[in-house]
Amino acid sequence: MKFLIVFVALFAVVLAAPGAPEAVIENLESEVGPESFQFNFKTSDGVAAQEEGVLQNVGSDHESLAVKGSYSYVGPDGVTYVVTYIADENGFQPQGAHLPVA
Numbered sequence: 085m086k087f088l089i090v091f092v093a094l095f096a097v098v099l100a101a102p103g104a105p106e107a108v109i110e111n112l113e114s115e116v117g118p119e120s121f122q123f124n125f126k127t128s129d130g131v132a133a134q135e136e137g138v139l140q141n142v143g144s145d146h147e148s149l150a151v152k153g154s155y156s157y158v159g160p161d162g163v164t165y166v167v168t169y170i171a172d173e174n175g176f177q178p179q180g181a182h183l184p185v186a
Contacts, residue, residue, distance in 0.1 A: 107131065130158035140172075148173050 107129040114123035119142055124134035135153030150172040158164050167180040 130156070130164065132156050 107127040109125060109127055111124070111126040113125070115121065119139040120137060122134075122136035124132075126132040133153065133155035135151060137149050137151040140148050140150050150170075152168075152170045154166060154168040156164055156166040165180065165182055167178050167183070169176060169178040171177070
């Protein structure tokens with residue numbers, strides 16, 4: 085859940101950047117439950133994201149959140165960049181055609 089809050093906060097900062105054109109939210113859906121969540125949104129400037137998370141090992145000392153999702157945006161060069169990711173007990177694992185592979 086902390087990742088979701090950080091992601092939304094960073095997204096808001098980007099949208100509020102000086103000189104950035106004002107974007108309008110075209111689609112926004114979310115569902116939050118006690119042990120899972122999901123959301124997706126799309127804006128008029130080409131930004132889109134979707135994510136879902138599930139609480140694992142509920143009630144144990146090893147509770148953890150497993151998240152998977154993706155986001156996309158149009159870069160200054162006009163290219164749409166897409167990042168898919170998994171975030172779980174193994175850390176944040178992004179993938180995208182424009183990202184270096186270790």
